[in-house]
Amino acid sequence: MSQYRSKKETTPGGRPQFGGKRSFQKKKVCRFCADKNMKADYKDFRILKQFTSERGKITPRRITGNCAKHQRDVAIAIKRARILAFLPFTTAVL
Incomplete structure (x- = not known):
């Protein structure tokens, strides 16, 4: 009867194809929505530094937890801070 099994149940190695538990x-929560007094301002580089990686890249929404509106504000503020030399474009790699 094993020859009548569907391909979704097992793989050639005999393991289940969709195995393992998924952890959710x-x-x-968006920090800016939670605290209404907090704003993404290009002059406040200490807050903006939290939203950049150690390489200087802007971290995505799925990692920071920002909503779409505030992620756009953060990205614009980071870009302005870079132009005014408050934040670096990249890190110095030696």
């Missing part, structure tokens, strides 16, 4: 993480 708690949805992150």
